[in-house]
Amino acid sequence: MKNLKRTLKSLLILTMFGTSAFADGIDPIYKDGTIVQISGKIIDQNTGEPLTGVKVFYTGSEIAVYTDFDGEFTMEVPAKKGAELSVSLISYEMKTLKLENSKKMKVKLARQK
Numbered sequence: 001m002k003n004l005k006r007t008l009k010s011l012l013i014l015t016m017f018g019t020s021a022f023a024d025g026i027d028p029i030y031k032d033g034t035i036v037q038i039s040g041k042i043i044d045q046n047t048g049e050p051l052t053g054v055k056v057f058y059t060g061s062e063i064a065v066y067t068d069f070d071g072e073f074t075m076e077v078p079a080k081k082g083a084e085l086s087v088s089l090i091s092y093e094m095k096t097l098k099l100e101n102s103k104k105m106k107v108k109l110a111r112q113k
Contacts, residue, residue, distance in 0.1 A: 039074040040105030042067050042087060051089055051109060059084040059096060 042054045050071025057064035058077045065075045077083065077099070085105075088094040092109040 034079040035076050036079045036103060037074060037076050038085070038099065038103055038105065039072070040107060042071045042073070042089075042107045042109060045108040045110040051092070054087055054089040054092075054109070056085060056087050059086050 040056075042051045042056070043049060044051055050067070050069075052067055052069050052071060054067040054071070054073075055064055056067065056073045056075065058075070063075065063077060065073050067073045077085075083099040084096050085099060086094060086096045087107055087109065089109060091112055093112055095107060095109060097105065097107065
């Protein structure tokens with residue numbers, strides 16, 4: 001019984017430190033600044049219809065979300081000068097946007113030619 005408790009404590013400690021180290025390795029960009037919430041809607045440039053399943057990602061990181069059935073998305077990203085969001089969907093041109101002062105975005109995507 002004593003050995004079981006010792007083993008469980010060791011596993012708990014390893015899990016805590018391992019998770020912390022893993023989290024630090026994925027997105028060190030979060031350490032530097034304030035986090036802001038960005039939201040928006042992605043629509044087809046020609047029809048104005050909302051686009052579902054569009055990948056919206058914080059350029060240069062693994063932070064990404066996909067639009068819902070109404071073409072809308074919400075995500076939290078680091079507030080950094082010169083930060084960019086990229087938007088992509090199969091058969092549409094990829095678009096990169098500078099994150100200025102806008103926290104609510106409306107993006108029009110054009111079909112590839």
